[in-house]
Amino acid sequence: xxxxxxxxxxxxxxxxxxxxxxxxxxxxxxxxxxxxxxxxxxxxxxxxxxxxxxxxxxxxxxxxxxxxxxxxxxxxxxxxxxxxxxxxxxxxxxxxxxxxxxxxxxxxxxxxxxxxxxxxxxxxxxxxxxxxxxxxxxxxxxxxxxxxxxxxxxxxxxxxxxxxxxxxxxxxxxxxxxxxxxxxxxxxxxxxxxxxxxxxxxxxxxxxxxxxxxxxxxxxxxxxxxxxxxxxxxxxxxxxxxxxxxxxxxxxxxxxxxxxxxxxxxxxxxxxxxxxxxxxxxxxxxxxxxxxxxxxxxxxxxxxxxxxxxxxxxxxxxxxxxxxxxxxxxxxxxxxxxxxxxxxxxxxxxxxxxxxxxxxxxxxxxxxxxxxxxxxxxxxxxxxxxxxxxxxxxxxxxxxxxxxxxxxxxxxxxxxxxxxxxxxxxxxxxxxxxxxxxxxxxxxxxxxxxxxxxxxxxxxxxxxxxxxxxxxxxxxxxxxx
Amino acid sequence: xxxxxxxxxxxxxxxxxxxxxxxxxxxxxxxxxxxxxxxxxxxxxxxxxxxxxxxxxxxxxxxxxxxxxxxxxxxxxxxxxxxxxxxxxxxxxxxxxxxxxxxxxxxxxxxxxxxxxxxxxxxxxxxxxxxxxxxxxxxxxxxxxxxxxxxxxxxxxxxxxxxxxxxxxxxxxxxxxxxxxxxxxxxxxxxxxxxxxxxxxxxxxxxxxxxxxxxxxxxxxxxxxxxxxxxxxxxxxxxxxxxxxxxxxxxxxxxxxxxxxxxxxxxxxxxxxxxxxxxxxxxxxxxxxxxxxxxxxxxxxxxxxxxxxxxxxxxxxxxxxxxxxxxxxxxxxxxxxxxxxxxxxxxxxxxxxxxxxxxxxxxxxxxxxxxxxxxxxxxxxxxxxxxxxxxxxxxxxxxxxxxxxxxxxxxxxxxxxxxxxxxxxxxxxxxxxxxxxxxxxxxxxxxxxxxxxxxxxxxxxxxxxxxxxxxxxxxxxxxxxxxxxxxxxxxxxxxxxxxxxx
Numbered sequence: 002x003x004x005x006x007x008x009x010x011x012x013x014x015x016x017x018x019x020x021x022x023x024x025x026x027x028x029x030x031x032x033x034x035x036x037x038x039x040x041x042x043x044x045x046x047x048x049x050x051x052x053x054x055x056x057x058x059x060x061x062x063x064x065x066x067x068x069x070x071x072x073x074x075x076x077x078x079x080x081x082x083x084x085x086x087x088x089x090x091x092x093x094x095x096x097x098x099x100x101x102x103x104x105x106x107x108x109x110x111x112x113x114x115x116x117x118x119x120x121x122x123x124x125x126x127x128x129x130x131x132x133x134x135x136x137x138x139x140x141x142x143x144x145x146x147x148x149x150x151x152x153x154x155x156x157x158x159x160x161x162x163x164x165x166x167x168x169x170x171x172x173x174x175x176x177x178x179x180x181x182x183x184x185x186x187x188x189x190x191x192x193x194x195x196x197x198x199x200x201x202x203x204x205x206x207x208x209x210x211x212x213x214x215x216x217x218x219x220x221x222x223x224x225x226x227x228x229x230x231x232x233x234x235x236x237x238x239x240x241x242x243x244x245x246x247x248x249x250x251x252x253x254x255x256x257x258x259x260x261x262x263x264x265x266x267x268x269x270x271x272x273x274x275x276x277x278x279x280x281x282x283x284x285x286x287x288x289x290x291x292x293x294x295x296x297x298x299x300x301x302x303x304x305x306x307x308x309x310x311x312x313x314x315x316x317x318x319x320x321x322x323x324x325x326x327x328x329x330x331x332x333x334x335x336x337x338x339x340x341x342x343x344x345x346x347x348x349x350x351x352x353x354x355x356x357x358x359x360x361x362x363x364x365x366x367x368x369x370x371x372x373x374x375x376x377x378x379x380x381x382x383x384x385x386x387x388x389x390x391x392x393x394x395x396x397x398x399x400x401x402x403x404x405x406x407x408x409x410x411x412x413x414x415x416x417x418x419x420x421x422x423x424x425x426x427x428x429x430x431x432x433x434x435x436x437x438x439x440x441x442x443x444x445x446x447x448x449x450x451x452x453x454x455x456x457x458x459x460x461x462x463x464x465x466x467x468x469x470x471x472x473x474x475x476x477x478x479x480x481x482x
Numbered sequence: 483x484x485x486x487x488x489x490x491x492x493x494x495x496x497x498x499x500x501x502x503x504x505x506x507x508x509x510x511x512x513x514x515x516x517x518x519x520x521x522x523x524x525x526x527x528x529x530x531x532x533x534x535x536x537x538x539x540x541x542x543x544x545x546x547x548x549x550x551x552x553x554x555x556x557x558x559x560x561x562x563x564x565x566x567x568x569x570x571x572x573x574x575x576x577x578x579x580x581x582x583x584x585x586x587x588x589x590x591x592x593x594x595x596x597x598x599x600x601x602x603x604x605x606x607x608x609x610x611x612x613x614x615x616x617x618x619x620x621x622x623x624x625x626x627x628x629x630x631x632x633x634x635x636x637x638x639x640x641x642x643x644x645x646x647x648x649x650x651x652x653x654x655x656x657x658x659x660x661x662x663x664x665x666x667x668x669x670x671x672x673x674x675x676x677x678x679x680x681x682x683x684x685x686x687x688x689x690x691x692x693x694x695x696x697x698x699x700x701x702x703x704x705x706x707x708x709x710x711x712x713x714x715x716x717x718x719x720x721x722x723x724x725x726x727x728x729x730x731x732x733x734x735x736x737x738x739x740x741x742x743x744x745x746x747x748x749x750x751x752x753x754x755x756x757x758x759x760x761x762x763x764x765x766x767x768x769x770x771x772x773x774x775x776x777x778x779x780x781x782x783x784x785x786x787x788x789x790x791x792x793x794x795x796x797x798x799x800x801x802x803x804x805x806x807x808x809x810x811x812x813x814x815x816x817x818x819x820x821x822x823x824x825x826x827x828x829x830x831x832x833x834x835x836x837x838x839x840x841x842x843x844x845x846x847x848x849x850x851x852x853x854x855x856x857x858x859x860x861x862x863x864x865x866x867x868x869x870x871x872x873x874x875x876x877x878x879x880x881x882x883x884x885x886x887x888x889x890x891x892x893x894x895x896x897x898x899x900x901x902x903x904x905x906x907x908x909x910x911x912x913x914x915x916x917x918x919x920x921x922x923x924x925x926x927x928x929x930x931x932x933x934x935x936x937x938x939x940x941x942x943x944x945x946x947x948x949x950x951x952x953x954x955x956x957x958x959x960x961x962x963x964x965x966x967x968x969x970x971x972x973x974x975x976x977x978x979x980x981x982x983x984x
Contacts, residue, residue: 062890062966133884140883147931155931162923170882170915175908178896 002056002069002124004040005079008033009117013110020106027094030109034087037116041076041083048076055126055188064185067133068126072189073478074259074328078252079123081335082245086116088454092343093236095450099350102234107144112237114141119245122252128177128187128261131253132169135217139165142246145237146230157229164226165216172214176207180261189256193263204262204272211257212276212313217250219306220313221283228302235346238298243305243338248331251312255327258316259479267319276317277403281411283310288418295356297345300422301338307415308334308381314408315396321480323399328476329469330392333380336461337389340377341423343455344370347447357426364431366444369452371430373459378423380462383416388465391473485529489550489563492526492577493616495519500608503601512604513588517581519608523615524581527573534570535972545570545975549621557621558684564621567979568758568827571972572750573618575831579742579838579955580611586951587735590845594647594733603643610636610739614747623673623759624683626751627666630715633747634662637740641732647848654727661724665714668707675704689759689983696764705769708755715748718812719782722805726789729801734845737797741804742838746830749811753827756815757980766818775816780910782809787917791924796854797844799921800837803880806914807833813907814895822898823977828970829891832959836879836888839955843873846944846952856925861934865941868949870929872956877922879959882915886963890970 012033019026048071055068093112097105118141121134139162147158181187184198195204216223230242241247258267267273284307291303311334315327347370348363349355364371380387383394393412400408446452465472484491499519506512536545545567552561565573584607595603613633620626638659644651677683679700680691695701710721717725725745729737756765765771786806793799807829814826844854846869851858863870875886882888892911899908934941943949962969 059965060967061964062893062970065893129884136884150931155927158927159923162919166919167916170919171909171912175896175912178893178908179900182897182900 005120006117008037008040009113013113016109016113030090033113034090038083038087041079044071047071065129067130069124070126073476074255075123077332079120081332082116082119085240085244085339088457089236089240091450092454095448096235096346096350099448108148111141111144115241115245119249122249127189132177135169138246138249142241146233148233154232157232160229161226164223168214168216168223172210176210176214179207189260193261193266195262196266208272215250215253217246218254218313219247219309221286224306227306228299231298231302235342239339239342243342244335247305247309248335251309254313255316264319264324273317273319277314277405277408280310280314280317281408284411284415288415291422295358297355297357301341305338311396315399318399318403320399320402322395322402324480325476326392326395326399329472332472333388333392333465336458336465337377337380340373340455340458344374347451350451351447352444360426360430361433367446369446373455375427376459376462378427381423382419386466387462391469488526488530489565489619492523493612495522496608496612500605503605506601508597510588512601516604516608517584520581520584520611524577527577530565531570531574534565534567535975545979558682558687561625562621562684563619565619568976569618571976575834576614576618576743579834582951582954583735583738583838586842586948589948590735590849593849595643606636606639610640614743617747618750621685622683623685627670627673631666640736641728644732648731651731654731658724658728661714665711668711672704672707672711675700685759692760696768705760712748712752716745717805717808719778719785719805725805726798726801730798734841734848738838738841741841742834745808746834753815758983762818772816775812776907779809779813779816782806783910783914787914790921794856796856800840804837810895814898817898817902819898819901820977820981821894821901823980824974825891825894825898827976828894828973831969832887832891832962835955835959836876839952839959840876842952843869846948850941850944856928859929860932863930866943869944872952874926875960876956881918881922887959889963890966
């Protein structure tokens with residue numbers, strides 16, 4: 002268990018020490034990622050043996066511990082973050098070199114630290130540990146967001162810190178301390194710790210504080226930081242702002258729902274009905290905004306905002322199908338969205354184009370990239386035979402179980418909207434009849450380290466369709482009574 | 483033998499050394515002697531703390547009370563030093579910060595003050611410290627007044643010595659003198675009322691004699707005067723007007739002690755009077771002290787932090803931040819429950835470490851750059867990595883980021899407010915943290931993300947004799963954020979002691 006936290010930190014140190022030798026430094030980054038993925042994989046064996054057995058690092062105050070433990074959802078998140086880190090670090094090498102980015106050492110160091118924070122979040126045994134690593138993650142990603150050092154990047158960095166700190170300190174920390182005064186415990190336990198400890202208005206306010214306080218989940222109206230963070234280099238947008246950071250947010254929401262409130266409590270009291278509708282509103286509004294975005298990364302960012310709320314919706318449904326669908330969507334959406342961001346980055350590297358309106362002919366010039374983009378899009382939309390279809394299926398089942406028919410409609414409409422904002426990109430790239438490129442130099446596929454990862458992740462989307470059953474079995478203990 | 487006289491020795495050692503100072507020559511001798519004296523005091527306070535605290539001997543034991551009648555004149559007629567769980571803790575803070583800051587002083591003072599004045603500086607410096615130590619131990623309200631004035635007069639001098647770097651220090655000093663004297667005057671009037679009603683000045687004696695007199699108008703009036711007088715001394719909003727100039731223009735090490743320790747001693751006297759002399763019943767049940775302080779503490783946190791955001795000078799930014807931090811302490815005081823008091827007391831400890839550490843960093847910057855404008859810090863993250871890391875770590879503590887000691891204080895304060903059902907106050911504490919994010923980040927962004935100006939291109943890391951002491955304080959503030967059992971344990975013991983007094 003200690004390894005998964007220590008490996009990325011040691012990796013960050015090695016990267017920093019090797020700053021004068023770029024080749025070794027980049028190799029260190031990939032090796033660290035592979036080691037970490039291996040270490041996380043090796044933990045799966047222990048999962049069944051001793052779930053929730055806390056490994057205490059130290060005690061801050063009596064009863065307030067920094068402790069870690071294993072449970073299926075955290076395992077899923079850790080596997081996802083560390084597995085995709087391997088792919089992303091290869092991609093990053095291609096992207097950062099092709100783009101001639103500066104401060105590459107700082108970039109890789111902060112990246113490794115962010116992953117370390119993600120591991121801390123994944124395995125946190127209590128809310129305090131979760132909160133600490135949540136804040137570490139915010140700080141570690143700040144230099145990545147402001148990487149370019151331009152006026153726009155610095156402003157985006159301020160927005161990023163402002164939203165994330167304001168929500169986490171003002172709302173989340175408030176909720177955590179309140180929980181502590183109510184229950185004298187912050188531990189994550191199956192069935193929750195709040196049942197019987199508090200009454201309705203208190204619980205309702207607490208749920209709101211948690212849902213909005215976890216700003217990384219980008220629930221409207223606290224979503225503005227995510228599109229702003231898109232000024233960062235593409236690997237950051239890909240891994241962090243489609244997977245590690247935002248998934249950490251929804252993961253925290255899921256964890257709070259499962260292990261602090263307990264789905265029985267939410268289900269029996271109907272506390273979370275309002276949250277379903279806030280999430281549904283976020284899904285629809287963010288999709289509509291995405292339609293209007295011309296910048297490809299901004300469009301994908303709003304799509305992420307919308308898709309994250311699927312997961313929150315799943316948590317808020319507080320029934321077996323909803324929670325499992327939401328948890329599966331953490332995985333499915335990650336593969337789909339990281340593919341799309343990889344493609345966006347590859348296009349930027351190869352053609353320096355970032356706007357959807359400029360993308361005519363790109364499909365013929367970069368066929369592999371755009372095919373991957375198509376696969377990723379279809380997975381996000383939720384069409385078989387791609388992974389995204391399963392999580393939407395379970396979410397719709399959950400909405401039916403909860404007898405919330407309007408939500409079923411929202412889920413279906415949102416799929417249509419995602420067709421409307423994703424497929425035109427592909428359509429334009431392959432079929433648009435615009436003026437032929439006249440820049441002088443021929444556009445062709447991005448370097449191999451950029452293309453290979455996006456092939457891997459798009460293959461992953463396909464693969465997950467056929468192995469969704471295993472994922473379901475793996476997550477099933479989450480909702481066992 | 484010596485163990486029995488510790489309370490007296492803690493004050494007398496720096497006092498006597500202060501008197502010797504002026505006959506010493508130039509050079510490092512005054513500094514060396516002052517450092518020895520302050521470390522001797524610190525060592526003795528540790529011993530005293532172990533004697534008093536139950537926590538350090540055996541968790542089951544209750545804290546002891548040590549009474550030391552000066553010159554063996556028995557109380558209530560003689561003057562008494564009285565050390566219990568509360569002031570042993572405060573004493574530890576005062577002595578610890580003084581010792582580290584004095585250790586740091588050599589280069590900073592030599593830089594800020596002409597050589598022929600250095601020995602007088604150290605003389606006033608030690609008088610200041612012994613005054614603060616004395617106030618903390620005094621078991622007699624009139625003596626509190628006398629010792630407050632001793633330390634205050636010394637500090638007016640010390641602030642004025644900032645004039646060699648910035649003439650505005652004189653103005654700051656005179657403002658401080660006028661307001662400080664008014665505050666002390668209010669305090670003295672309050673003491674006079676209490677004396678006229680009870681005929682005693684000893685705190686323990688006052689406490690028993692005041693019990694039947696809680697409806698007495700004179701006692702209520704006395705309390706009002708004492709509260710206002712002490713609010714000036716601790717710079718509680720809106721009586722903080724003197725603080726930014728005094729702390730902003732004084733020599734850096736003076737600011738470190740003023741902001742880290744001196745205002746906390748005023749806060750301590752407030753705790754002492756409210757809980758052990760007048761009693762919780764009188765202060766919080768009979769009089770509306772709670773709501774009044776809630777209001778002013780809230781304003782202190784919000785206005786202090788907001789004003790800090792607008793500062794362009796690092797030292798003034800830190801000074802306004804202190805106004806806000808005093809708000810936290812007052813807030814914990816006014817909650818009058820265990821978590822709230824623990825939060826306030828542990829914040830006295832934690833904030834002393836952070837803010838003194840940050841002023842030492844400001845001193846290093848002044849030593850290297852000769853100014854403390856925030857704009858001048860551009861790009862120093864690479865030039866002075868250790869100093870700037872200390873600045874960042876201390877700043878994170880002011881925000882209350884987890885794993886810094888500021889987080890521990892805020893945890894207790896928010897818990898205390900929620901325990902009382904005062905949710906808006908819990909929110910105010912957190913909003914204060916958010917404002918702190920802005921004023922700290924403003925500095926960090928310039929330090930690390932703005933290219934260095936030409937004048938800063940040749941700047942190098944400061945000498946270790948300056949960086950090391952700053953890191954002792956900042957490092958301690960980080961340590962007590964990771965393992966808070968000692969600091970919060972002692973604070974909790976003191977809080978329980980206070981609540982058991984009525």
